[in-house]
Amino acid sequence: MMKQLVAIGAGILLSVNYSALALTEQQVISRLSSIPLFVLMTDKNEPVVLSLNNKGKESQLVRFYLSFSDAQVAFQDLQKSNPQLAKQVKIVAASMPQFFELQKQNKGKEVALILVPARTSIEATRAVLQEQGKPSNQFEGIPVFFATGDKNGGMLMISQGDKKFTPFYFDRSDLQKLLAEYRKANPQAPQPKIDVIPLDRVISSMISTPNNKPDPASETFQFVPSSASLQKALESQGKK
Numbered sequence: 001m002m003k004q005l006v007a008i009g010a011g012i013l014l015s016v017n018y019s020a021l022a023l024t025e026q027q028v029i030s031r032l033s034s035i036p037l038f039v040l041m042t043d044k045n046e047p048v049v050l051s052l053n054n055k056g057k058e059s060q061l062v063r064f065y066l067s068f069s070d071a072q073v074a075f076q077d078l079q080k081s082n083p084q085l086a087k088q089v090k091i092v093a094a095s096m097p098q099f100f101e102l103q104k105q106n107k108g109k110e111v112a113l114i115l116v117p118a119r120t121s122i123e124a125t126r127a128v129l130q131e132q133g134k135p136s137n138q139f140e141g142i143p144v145f146f147a148t149g150d151k152n153g154g155m156l157m158i159s160q161g162d163k164k165f166t167p168f169y170f171d172r173s174d175l176q177k178l179l180a181e182y183r184k185a186n187p188q189a190p191q192p193k194i195d196v197i198p199l200d201r202v203i204s205s206m207i208s209t210p211n212n213k214p215d216p217a218s219e220t221f222q223f224v225p226s227s228a229s230l231q232k233a234l235e236s237q238g239k240k
Contacts, residue, residue: 027206028203028206029096029097029100030097031221031222031223032096032223033095033096033097034095034223034225034230035095035096035170035225036094036229036230036232037064037065037066037093037094037095037098037099037115038067038068038070038091038093038094038229039063039065039071039091039092039094040074040078040090040092041089041091041092042085042089043088043089048078048085048089049111050062050063060111060112061112061113061114062111062113062114063114063116064094064099064114064115065116065118066115066118066121066142066170066226067116067117067118067120067226067229068091068228068232068233069118070116070118070119075089075091091236092236093233093236093237099113099115115142117142117143118170118226118229120171120173121170121171122143124171124172124173124196125139125143126139128145128194128195128196129196139196139198140198141199141200142170142198142200143170143196143197143198143199144169144197144202144223145168145169145170145171145172145175145194145195146166146167146168146175146194146195146196146197147167147178147179147182147192147193147195148193148195149190149191149192149193156182156192157220158178158182164220165220165221166220166222167222167224168197168202168221168222168223169224169226170223170224170225170229171225171226172194172196174224175194176194179192202218205217205218206221
């Protein structure tokens with residue numbers, strides 16, 4: 001990684017602990033393979049290492065953004081703070097499996113790898129929690145959104161052919177679009193409600209049971225990327 005450090009302002013820095021991924025690691029990662037990330041990379045194909053000063057304590061980190069627009073803001077900040085470095089940097093699309101692999105390789109090193117949730121998702125999370133009458137400032141982790149309100153009051157499952165799955169969305173607006181279509185197709189069904197949960201808790205539910213096997217219910221869990229981020233990732237691949 002680069003030794004060049006760039007001063008940045010404080011922000012929401014959230015890392016996810018995936019050390020619990022044991023026997024089912026590959027199964028879990030495969031379900032996250034469609035989730036794009038964005039990172040600032042140099043022309044030497046090295047991620048930009050940033051420096052964060054918090055109350056006199058300096059830490060080094062590499063941010064992986066779930067939102068392309070947030071990565072753009074970071075790049076624009078870099079252009080202002082270090083224009084010479086910015087000339088050598090571009091926004092590159094990555095994936096969750098690549099992040100996991102880099103995190104493993106980086107274990108024990110001073111530079112931390114951080115997943116940064118989309119600002120819009122943080123705002124949506126606060127809105128959902130406020131609607132539920134819960135504190136909106138105590139949520140920790142990467143938010144993923146799901147719907148509740150099937151006929152038994154549980155998580156809403158979606159049919160696709162002869163299969164059913166429980167979707168967890170990285171963008172609430174994408175889930176809202178799905179629910180609008182669901183209501184049209186099922187006008188007599190209970191009206192679903194949107195809820196939010198940290199990504200690491202969903203992963204834990206997929207692997208953490210007494211016999212070290214996934215909860216059977218988690219077999220239906222599927223992660224749905226932000227449509228905007230996915231589009232940007234596809235555009236990035238098309239430019240190569």
